[in-house]
Amino acid sequence: EAGVAQSPRYKIIEKRQSVAFWCNPISGHATLYWYQQILGQGPKLLIQFQNNGVVDDSQLPKDRFSAERLKGVDSTLKIQPAKLEDSAVYLCASSFGTGVGEQYFGPGTRLTVT
Amino acid sequence: SQQGEEDPQALSIQEGENATMNCSYKTSINNLQWYRQNSGRGLVHLILIRSNEREKHSGRLRVTLDTSKKSSSLLITASRAADTASYFCATAMGNQGGKLIFGQGTELSVKP
Numbered sequence: 252e253a254g255v256a257q258s259p260r261y262k263i264i265e266k267r268q269s270v271a272f273w274c275n276p277i278s279g280h281a282t283l284y285w286y287q288q289i290l291g292q293g294p295k296l297l298i299q300f301q302n303n304g305v306v307d308d309s310q311l312p313k314d315r316f317s318a319e320r321l322k323g324v325d326s327t328l329k330i331q332p333a334k335l336e337d338s339a340v341y342l343c344a345s346s347f348g349t350g351v352g353e354q355y356f357g358p359g360t361r362l363t364v365t
Numbered sequence: 366s367q368q369g370e371e372d373p374q375a376l377s378i379q380e381g382e383n384a385t386m387n388c389s390y391k392t393s394i395n396n397l398q399w400y401r402q403n404s405g406r407g408l409v410h411l412i413l414i415r416s417n418e419r420e421k422h423s424g425r426l427r428v429t430l431d432t433s434k435k436s437s438s439l440l441i442t443a444s445r446a447a448d449t450a451s452y453f454c455a456t457a458m459g460n461q462g463g464k465l466i467f468g469q470g471t472e473l474s475v476k477p
Contacts (some may be wrong), residue, residue, distance in 0.1 A: 293451075293467030293468050293470050294408070295467070296464055306464075333436070350463060353410040354410065357407050
């Protein structure tokens with residue numbers, strides 16, 4: 252089966268600019284996650300969708316980050332305006348069910364904010 | 366906040382040796398999972414152990430879970446250069462849907 256797709260793979264922007272990331276999960280996976288991974292750390296959950304509803308966005312900086320999952324399939328994550336500390340890899344993952352099973356990760360988008 | 370603490374942060378061994386990584390966590394869990402991340406890539410799921418299980422095997426991987434000590438270990442036997450990667454433990458709590466909380470990882474280097 253095709254894996255989780257993400258684009259772009261790399262992005263360099265200046266601070267205060269905006270950026271958007273796209274994710275296409277594995278077909279049939281109900282749950283989609285966006286993680287932020289800062290260099291040298293483990294991934295941190297930003298937002299979790301179940302179909303097209305938000306389950307958990309407690310760690311999403313809502314003043315600058317937004318995410319949507321229209322029609323319960325693809326998802327976009329946006330940062331506006333970006334700060335230097337947003338430099339990180341943004342990982343998308345999906346899982347089949349709505350429980351606590353394994354997650355399948357995409358290759359990530361490496362964002363550099365200068 | 367990060368629930369898992371991993372030890373050691375970095376580990377360097379020779380091919381053929383065993384590698385052991387440890388993970389400690391703070392709160393009750395539904396299951397604990399281990400993931401591998403090669404440089405510049407996404408994470409790959411290795412193994413899941415439920416809170417009522419004590420040991421699990423998958424190929425050259427052996428995972429143990431001690432819920433009384435809130436700790437887990439990942440053993441890779443007969444390591445290969447291709448095992449060079451970062452390894453993360455992640456905890457899932459049953460009352461938070463599929464949310465995983467990751468540790469900071471162990472960077473494993475296997476020298477040929």
